[in-house]
Amino acid sequence: MIFDFEMIDSFYKQLESRILEIRKKLNHPLTLSEKILFTHIYSRNHIKSFGRGIDYVDFLPDRVAMQDATAQMAILQFMMAGKETTAVPTSVHCDHLILAQSGAAADLKTAGVTNKEVYDFLSSVCNKYDIGFWKPGAGIIHQIVLENYAFPGGMMIGTDSHTPNAGGLGMIAIGVGGADAVDVLAGMGWELKFPKIIGIKLTGKLSGWSSAKDIILKISGLLTVKGGTGSIIEYFGEGAESLSCTGKATICNMGAETGATCSIFSFDKSMIEYLNATGRKDVADLARENEAHLKADSEVYADPARYYDQYIEINLSELEPYINGPFTPDLATPISKMKEEAAKNNWPIDVEVGLIGSCTNSSYEDISRAASVVKNALSQKLVARSEFTITPGSEQIRAITERDGFLELFRKIGGQVFANACGPCIGQWARKDANNKKVNTIIHSFNRNFAKRTDGNPNTYGFVASPEIVTAIVLSGKLTFNPLTDTLTNGDGIEVRLAEPEGLNLPPDGFGNIDSGYQKPVHGSDEKSIIIASGSDRLQMLSPFKEWDGKDFFNLPLLIKAKGKCTTDHISMAGFWLKYRGHLENISENYMIGALNYFNDQTNSILNQLTGSYDTVPHTARAYRESGSGSVVAGEENFGEGSSREHAAMEPRFLGVKVVLVKSFARIHETNLKKQGVLTLTFVNKDDYNKIKEDDKIDITGLSKFAPGSQITVTLAHSDGTKEKFLANHSYNESQIEWFNAGSALNIIRKSNKINGI
Numbered sequence: 001m002i003f004d005f006e007m008i009d010s011f012y013k014q015l016e017s018r019i020l021e022i023r024k025k026l027n028h029p030l031t032l033s034e035k036i037l038f039t040h041i042y043s044r045n046h047i048k049s050f051g052r053g054i055d056y057v058d059f060l061p062d063r064v065a066m067q068d069a070t071a072q073m074a075i076l077q078f079m080m081a082g083k084e085t086t087a088v089p090t091s092v093h094c095d096h097l098i099l100a101q102s103g104a105a106a107d108l109k110t111a112g113v114t115n116k117e118v119y120d121f122l123s124s125v126c127n128k129y130d131i132g133f134w135k136p137g138a139g140i141i142h143q144i145v146l147e148n149y150a151f152p153g154g155m156m157i158g159t160d161s162h163t164p165n166a167g168g169l170g171m172i173a174i175g176v177g178g179a180d181a182v183d184v185l186a187g188m189g190w191e192l193k194f195p196k197i198i199g200i201k202l203t204g205k206l207s208g209w210s211s212a213k214d215i216i217l218k219i220s221g222l223l224t225v226k227g228g229t230g231s232i233i234e235y236f237g238e239g240a241e242s243l244s245c246t247g248k249a250t251i252c253n254m255g256a257e258t259g260a261t262c263s264i265f266s267f268d269k270s271m272i273e274y275l276n277a278t279g280r281k282d283v284a285d286l287a288r289e290n291e292a293h294l295k296a297d298s299e300v301y302a303d304p305a306r307y308y309d310q311y312i313e314i315n316l317s318e319l320e321p322y323i324n325g326p327f328t329p330d331l332a333t334p335i336s337k338m339k340e341e342a343a344k345n346n347w348p349i350d351v352e353v354g355l356i357g358s359c360t361n362s363s364y365e366d367i368s369r370a371a372s373v374v375k376n377a378l379s380q381k382l383v384a385r386s387e388f389t390i391t392p393g394s395e396q397i398r399a400i401t402e403r404d405g406f407l408e409l410f411r412k413i414g415g416q417v418f419a420n421a422c423g424p425c426i427g428q429w430a431r432k433d434a435n436n437k438k439v440n441t442i443i444h445s446f447n448r449n450f451a452k453r454t455d456g457n458p459n460t461y462g463f464v465a466s467p468e469i470v471t472a473i474v475l476s477g478k479l480t481f482n483p484l485t486d487t488l489t490n491g492d493g494i495e496v497r498l499a500e501p502e503g504l505n506l507p508p509d510g511f512g513n514i515d516s517g518y519q520k521p522v523h524g525s526d527e528k529s530i531i532i533a534s535g536s537d538r539l540q541m542l543s544p545f546k547e548w549d550g551k552d553f554f555n556l557p558l559l560i561k562a563k564g565k566c567t568t569d570h571i572s573m574a575g576f577w578l579k580y581r582g583h584l585e586n587i588s589e590n591y592m593i594g595a596l597n598y599f600n601d602q603t604n605s606i607l608n609q610l611t612g613s614y615d616t617v618p619h620t621a622r623a624y625r626e627s628g629s630g631s632v633v634a635g636e637e638n639f640g641e642g643s644s645r646e647h648a649a650m651e652p653r654f655l656g657v658k659v660v661l662v663k664s665f666a667r668i669h670e671t672n673l674k675k676q677g678v679l680t681l682t683f684v685n686k687d688d689y690n691k692i693k694e695d696d697k698i699d700i701t702g703l704s705k706f707a708p709g710s711q712i713t714v715t716l717a718h719s720d721g722t723k724e725k726f727l728a729n730h731s732y733n734e735s736q737i738e739w740f741n742a743g744s745a746l747n748i749i750r751k752s753n754k755i756n757g758i
């Protein structure tokens, strides 16, 4: 079955005429990103040349995907919008809440019990609003989207930052917060600052130990975690064409780690092969007929530096494997330099666990290549020297890699196969001895390696590499092992070298017929069938946030001045806390508990100005809220990098934080805060961050003249009686100012529904 084929068919039927219309209006050669963005503009009569990185534009994506940890809050908000059904095809995926502990079957069973209430809720809302529901065990959102929903030239949003995975099938797929999803679900335009476009030409061809993962590991190092912010990364060149579709998806998926809005590859043979293999020949045929519109114009490829805002070339023939980390995905070390870097930085080199799989690296190609390394190792009497775990991305992948003998090979060296879910990647890992804070090293093929992410231990050094490199390192037990040059001692005491990995892009025997775990919505369900138990600690109906009272903010105590990296994992931790993703009050108890307090270098210990003593961040925030003042949060660069979780924005709003003032924001987090009615400001002069003292009271003035491009005045009243004043910028446009005025973006939808009598 092809999902939503009518929608896809009608998209391709209109594509040519839309492209002609765009050409007429813009009159210049087009990049692929522009073709897709302009064909998805909400009001077609608004097509004009937009300032990249400047103009806000409303889009109409073709579909929405949500995963269980973000869908709960998104749907709770959508329920307040008063709509009957979703405006575009939508799917929900149960993947984040399954704890990896004893292996797939047992873990899935446990999840069915511990998360029953949430799964029942999601399943019932999916029925009510006509949303496709993917049961626990079906697989990870991005893998399911690639296998079933993505199509070249389409546009989608997803409530998960790795939604760009679908760029591997030529789709503009963007990660957003739940409130953004609500706009699209409710049939409104979805707003995005028209992105800049980074062109990356891939030349040459991968060989040996190098893989698609190494391309994005290298690019993460080049661009850093901020370098892609506000940009789409568009790949092309013969090197791009030589990659499998799933390899392309890996690159687009992990592209989120550069802060990029999304990444995309132009349509080619690998996409036809993948669509055919996954039962979507009709989509492949339609895309083929429209091939010219699913690539940039030839003028762009002939002179890329002229048409892209930034242009990079990478020769795949020269690319060596990379290992990125620890603690950040952009610290990229070529494998040949690892011995030197590890020694220089004192990284612990004994690897305790190697983990492969996840949404970004569990394709047939990935698993078959990693399995070939194991097969070769076994034939040379080698054994694993680290623990080894595998999380398949979907039931489809699990079933065929089991059928084709790969999972059995992993088991032979002690590998443990977890459920088709996020598992350790998001801290859903009951790791043995994780609580003893022992310094240790792990290596995985996931996307992120922020402190505490996989196992909650701040002393776990997490490194990221391709599945085949992770597997080689598991066989050696050392971070510094380089399979290209080093040997291993086998069971007979002989020095042997691992053969280069070999794999297949797609299963030669096809994907077969399996129970994918999809649940078709049953129409006609009504409000009563939506199940939220009273007194539940997992789910809680939302109450609207209050509108702004029109006054400047005076005398707000500083809540916390966060020091250094402050990702969404620091702001609203996952792992244990995932269970409260549908309960705003409960999850607010984790607000900023991972952030480092600038004044004492501790986490979750800040000065409570009301009592003069040190307290936790959530307690102190609540005390300020209850005292009627609210509070201010300050931070440094790329604040809120990482996840799309809007809990990181709803929690401060719920706890009375009025203003977040930082050196710079990550895109999704800034939008999430704006949507929830928290004022987002950036220092005009970044050194003003240093002026903020622990016991400051802060005035935020100039809000009566709050307009696009205006500046806001920040006045710090220090406890010694002195004051310091400086200016802050904001990036609000007119409609976003309305969100702030109304108390949240959702309040506007709610109001307009009442006006229309819906």
Ligand code: MIC
Pocket (backbone or CB within 6 Å): 069, 070, 096, 159, 160, 161, 162, 175, 426, 448, 574, 642, 643, 644, 645
């Ligand atoms: C992640 O990889 O950080 C997550 C967990 O998938 C998040 C979503 C979430 O926090 O629920 C993301 O990437 O958006």
Ligand code: SF4
Pocket (backbone or CB within 6 Å): 140, 160, 162, 358, 359, 360, 421, 422, 425, 426, 446, 447, 448
């Ligand atoms: Fe799940 Fe990890 Fe992928 Fe996020 S990055 S969707 S947690 S597998």
